[in-house]
Amino acid sequence: MxxxxxxxxxxxxxxxxxxxxxxxxxxxRSFSWDKVTATVKDRETKKPKDILSNVSGHVSQGEVMVLMxxxxxxxxxxxxxxxxxxxxxxAEIQGDILVNGxxxxxxxxxxxxxxxxxxxxxxxxxTVEETMFFAAKLALPRAIGKKERMQRISTLLDAFGIQxxxxxxxxxxxxKGISGGQKRRVSVASQxxxxxxxxxxxxxxxGLDSTAxxxxxxxxxxxxxxxxxxxxxxxxxxxxxxxxxxxxxLILSAGKTCYFGPTSQMSGYxxxxxxxxxxxxxxxxxxxxxxxxxxxxxxxxxxxxxxxxHAAWESSTNASATQDAIESxxxxxxxxxxxxxxxxxxxxxxxxxxxxxxxxxxxxxxxVAYGIRIAMYxxxxxxxxxxxxxxxxxxxxxxxFANAIFFSSAFMSFMAVAYVPSFxxxxxxxxxxxxxxxxxxTAFIVSNFIIGIPFLFLIxxxxxxxxxxxxxFRADAEAFFTFIMWLFLDLLAAESLVVLISSLFPNFVIxxxxxxxxxxxxxxxxxxxxxxxxxxVFWRYVFHYIDYQAYVFQGMMVNEFATRVYxxxxxxxxxxxxxxxxxxxxxxxxxxxxxGYKTGRTGKWVGILLAIIAxxxxxxxxxxxxxxx
Numbered sequence: 001m002x003x004x005x006x007x008x009x010x011x012x013x014x015x016x017x018x019x020x021x022x023x024x025x026x027x028x029r030s031f032s033w034d035k036v037t038a039t040v041k042d043r044e045t046k047k048p049k050d051i052l053s054n055v056s057g058h059v060s061q062g063e064v065m066v067l068m069x070x071x072x073x074x075x076x077x078x079x080x081x082x083x084x085x086x087x088x089x090x091a092e093i094q095g096d097i098l099v100n101g102x103x104x105x106x107x108x109x110x111x112x113x114x115x116x117x118x119x120x121x122x123x124x125x126x127t128v129e130e131t132m133f134f135a136a137k138l139a140l141p142r143a144i145g146k147k148e149r150m151q152r153i154s155t156l157l158d159a160f161g162i163q164x165x166x167x168x169x170x171x172x173x174x175x176k177g178i179s180g181g182q183k184r185r186v187s188v189a190s191q192x193x194x195x196x197x198x199x200x201x202x203x204x205x206x207g208l209d210s211t212a213x214x215x216x217x218x219x220x221x222x223x224x225x226x227x228x229x230x231x232x233x234x235x236x237x238x239x240x241x242x243x244x245x246x247x248x249x250l251i252l253s254a255g256k257t258c259y260f261g262p263t264s265q266m267s268g269y270x271x272x273x274x275x276x277x278x279x280x281x282x283x284x285x286x287x288x289x290x291x292x293x294x295x296x297x298x299x300x301x302x303x304x305x306x307x308x309x310h311a312a313w314e315s316s317t318n319a320s321a322t323q324d325a326i327e328s329x330x331x332x333x334x335x336x337x338x339x340x341x342x343x344x345x346x347x348x349x350x351x352x353x354x355x356x357x358x359x360x361x362x363x364x365x366x367x368v369a370y371g372i373r374i375a376m377y378x379x380x381x382x383x384x385x386x387x388x389x390x391x392x393x394x395x396x397x398x399x400x401f402a403n404a405i406f407f408s409s410a411f412m413s414f415m416a417v418a419y420v421p422s423f424x425x426x427x428x429x430x431x432x433x434x435x436x437x438x439x440x441x442t443a444f445i446v447s448n449f450i451i452g453i454p455f456l457f458l459i460x461x462x463x464x465x466x467x468x469x470x471x472x473f474r475a476d477a478e479a480f481f482t483f484i485m486w487l488f489l490d491l492l493a494a495e496s497l498v499v500l501i502s503s504l505f506p507n508f509v510i511x512x513x514x515x516x517x518x519x520x521x522x523x524x525x526x527x528x529x530x531x532x533x534x535x536x537v538f539w540r541y542v543f544h545y546i547d548y549q550a551y552v553f554q555g556m557m558v559n560e561f562a563t564r565v566y567x568x569x570x571x572x573x574x575x576x577x578x579x580x581x582x583x584x585x586x587x588x589x590x591x592x593x594x595x596g597y598k599t600g601r602t603g604k605w606v607g608i609l610l611a612i613i614a615x616x617x618x619x620x621x622x623x624x625x626x627x628x629x
Contacts, residue, residue, distance in 0.1 A: 028112055028197035029100055031082075031230050032058045032326045036095035038077055038255070051077055051091065052255045058325040059248060061197070061228040064221050066235050066263075068284065069252035070292040075234045076202070078252065082232060083115050083200040085435060099198075101329035110437030113198040114191035118206055120183040121432040123425070124172035125365040126358070128165050128186055132156065135190040137354045138438045152193055160185040160219050172366060181212030188220060191436070192229075199224075201233035210239040217245045243284045253291035256310045261318045273312045351439045355447035359426070363455060366422065370455045373418045374462065380415070381463040384408060385470025392472070395566045395575050395586055402591070404471050405560060406528040409490050409552045412463065414519040416494035420511050423448075423502050430624070441624040445499075449617055452495055460488040479559055482602075486555045489609045493548040494519070496616035503623040522549040533596040548612045551605040554597050561588030562599045 038052035052074045059065045067075040080086065081093055084106055096103065099112070122131060132153040140149060157163040162178075162185055170186065171177020178186070184204055191199065204220070205213035217238075224231050235242075249266055251258040259266055266287065267277045277286050291309060293302040313319055363370050388404040391397040430444045464484045469475075473483065497518060502511040523529065525539045526549040535544060544550055566586040568574040574581050578590035592599070 027228070028061060028230060030058060030060050030098075030325075030329045031198055031232070032056075032096075032098040032101070032329055033082055034096040034098065034323075034326050036078065036081060036093070036097070038074070038081060038091045038093050040091050050255055052081070055095075055250075055252070055255075055257055056319075056322055056326060057248075057250055057260050058322055058329065059230055059232060061230050062225050063247040064217070064224050064231040064233065064245065065248040065250065066233050066238075066246045067250050067252065068235060068237075068288065069258075070288060070294060072294075073252040073291075074255040075250075075252050078250075079200060079202060079232065079234045083113065084109050085115065098326070098330065101331070107437070112196060113200065114194065114196040114436055115200040115432075116187050116191050116202065116204060117432055118203040120187045121428050122170045122183060122186060122190075123358070123362055123429060124170045124175070124177060125362045127167050127169055128157070128162055128178065128182075129153065129167060130358075130361065131170060131186055132190055132193060134354060134358045136193045138351060138433065139194040139436075152195075156189045156192055159223060160189045161215075162186065162189070169365075179212075181208050181215060184208060184212070184216050185219060188216070192223065195227070197228075197230060199229055199231045201231065203236060204233055205235055205238065205242065210242065213238060214242045214245070217242050221245045221247075237288060238284050240282045240284070243282070251287055251291060253293070253306055253309070257313050257319075258291050258306075258309045259287070259313060259318070260322055265318075269316070269318060273309070273316075348443060351443045352447045352450075355439075355443060356451055359447060359451045362426075363451065370459070373415070374459055376415055376418065377412065377459050377463045378466065380411060381466035385467045388471045390470070390472045393564070393566050395568055398566055398575070398586070398591055401471075401473070401560060402528065402557065404473075405556045406526075406553060408463075408467060408487065409556060410519075410523045410526070410528075410549060412460075412487055413490050413494040413522070413549055413552075414516070416491060416498055417512055417515045417519070419495055419498045420502055420515060421508060423498055424506060424508060424511065427502065427506055427624070441621050444624065445617060445621040448499065449496075453492070456491045456495065457488055460484055460491060463487065474560055474564060482559045483556060485606075486552050486559070489606065489613070490549065490552040493552075493609060493613050493616065496613045496620070497548075499620040500616045500623070503620040503627070506627075519549075522547045526550040526553050527595060528553055531595050546612065548609055551609050551612075554595075555602060555605050557595065557597055558592060558599055558602070561591045564588040 034056050035054045036052055036056070037050060037054055039048050039050050041047070042049040055074075055078060057065070067079055069075045077091070082097060084097075099109070104112075126134070133149075136149045136153060140152075154163075157166055162182055165178050165182055169175060169177040170183065177183075188199075188201065188204065199220075201220070204216055208216065217233075220231055220233075223229055238246075243263065246263045248261065249263045250260045251266075259269055261269065267283060270277060270287065270290070275290055277283060291306060293299065293306055384404065384407060388400055391400055391404070426444075426448065430441075434440060434444075461484060464480070464487060468480055468483055473479065498511075498515055501514050501518065505511050505514060521543065525535065525544045526547050527535070527544070530536075532540065532544060532550075565580065565588065568581070568584040568586060572581075572584040574584070574586050576586045576590040576594065578585075578587040580587045589599070
């Protein structure tokens with residue numbers, strides 16, 4: 001995690017005495033950054049290297065300012081620094097970031113700003129209106145009633161031209177939804193629901209054609225003008241029409257400023273320093289070609305030209321005017337203070353209930369989350385029940401019964417890997433919403449755990465109803481519901497393991513592989529493939545006792561064998577010696593003894609399983625709390 005501005009410079013954002021002077025609805029007249037520098041250690045030389053160098057700028061309310069530059073120019077790093085987001089790993093940041101001419105705390109900054117990611121982090125199984133509704137419930141103060149909340153949603157849908165898509169799903173890989181351009185508008189609109197005063201957009205036109213790009217930026221500009229919103233966006237290479245919607249422009253190359261100021265004056269500025277722009281040329285293409293050194297045939301000439309551009313900017317009247325504007329905003333800061341208390345956000349319980357409501361809708365609509373898993377488990381139950389069909393009470397059925405118990409517990413757990421993609425989607429949404437100050441890891445983990453309980457219980461119940469009676473496990477109501485209990489705890493632990501691994505490695509392929517590997521490990525040391533009494537000491541003491549599958553297997557074995565009696569083979573040949581051998585019978589407790597299992601420990605094993613589940617969730621919470629991306 002990279003320190004924030006306040007953690008790496010003497011300009012501490014956290015300790016500003018005027019942090020209570022701003023509210024979401026207070027006026028933000030200006031936003032400035034003064035001599036922002038980002039330094040990292042070069043991987044090859046191991047020496048400090050500036051990826052941003054003395055970058056300054058000033059934006060007023062109602063303006064749209066755009067960052068442009070070639071790949072590696074530092075525009076994404078600058079946008080993240082300005083938005084108080086994590087940036088390049090290990091970067092040391094210096095410089096001032098000012099709102100109304102003064103520094104504010106991170107909490108206050110989150111109240112007055114919103115950030116729209118480059119990729120649309122939207123829940124595909126929600127409709128456009130539902131997406132806006134839940135964004136409003138999570139972000140708006142409790143003092144705002146439902147009527148006003150719905151009015152804001154309606155106004156934004158109308159303003160962005162997506163009112164006709166209000167009841168349309170965002171879209172999932174298997175269910176078609178709204179278009180890419182409409183998704184971008186939904187992403188921006190959902191961040192505007194709280195009426196922020198500063199809006200950051202990371203590549204808002206990425207993946208859109210020129211018409212859709214123009215529409216998105218036109219909507220943003222119109223909203224900025226009408227609502228005194230201050231917008232800062234990074235854009236790669238806009239069309240001429242889109243370029244002309246920008247009020248201000250910051251051109252970066254090699255981490256330094258090549259131009260900052262009104263978009264309409266860029267052509268004149270470049271002409272004055274010896275780079276006139278040809279007629280009927282896309283100004284964005286022209287300036288990006290001018291400052292790009294990566295693809296030039298004459299590398300030395302391109303670098304020399306870039307150094308001249310940097311030097312020309314530093315000595316220009318535009319740079320002086322920018323510095324004067326920053327200093328002027330700082331001088332006038334005291335006039336713009338509004339002494340009031342901070343806005344009241346939704347409380348913890350309200351946030352958890354909102355997340356539960358949203359996740360519930362997602363779960364029953366998104367077949368990937370639980371629908372496919374229910375079908376998978378039902379298929380597994382039918383397969384298991386017909387393979388181990390109606391086992392009897394003869395001794396040759398003892399091992400098949402144990403095999404069936406292992407299969408049901410181990411493979412039910414293993415198939416929890418199907419939850420990985422769903423959790424990763426939920427995690428991405430959480431990362432975005434936490435970065436905008438909506439809620440923390442605790443609310444996310446609690447709601448994620450609670451919402452999974454009824455679905456996992458339903459899966460367990462459906463599997464047990466089919467498989468238990470087909471296999472002919474002990475025909476007793478108490479035994480049946482005990483079987484359900486163990487499988488439910490098994491699934492709860494398996495899903496908690498998915499949460500832990502996916503939080504540690506938020507990559508689909510890696511999380512899937514590691515979860516599968518972990519389940520393979522638990523199967524190996526759980527006590528069935530190699531009995532605990534003869535298991536290698538290392539594996540027994542390092543992994544067996546923390547293996548949740550081991551306790552599930554023990555519990556299900558005791559549930560099945562503790563009171564059952566089996567008939568010995570012909571000639572009274574008994575494969576297990578027990579007190580019933582003289583009657584040509586085998587007591588089920590003899591089977592348990594061969595595994596080293598004792599009866600009367602159900603409560604202890606349940607307690608250990610609950611502790612393992614809690615530890616998995618606690619570690620998952622800690623990882624989400626520490627990791628910002």
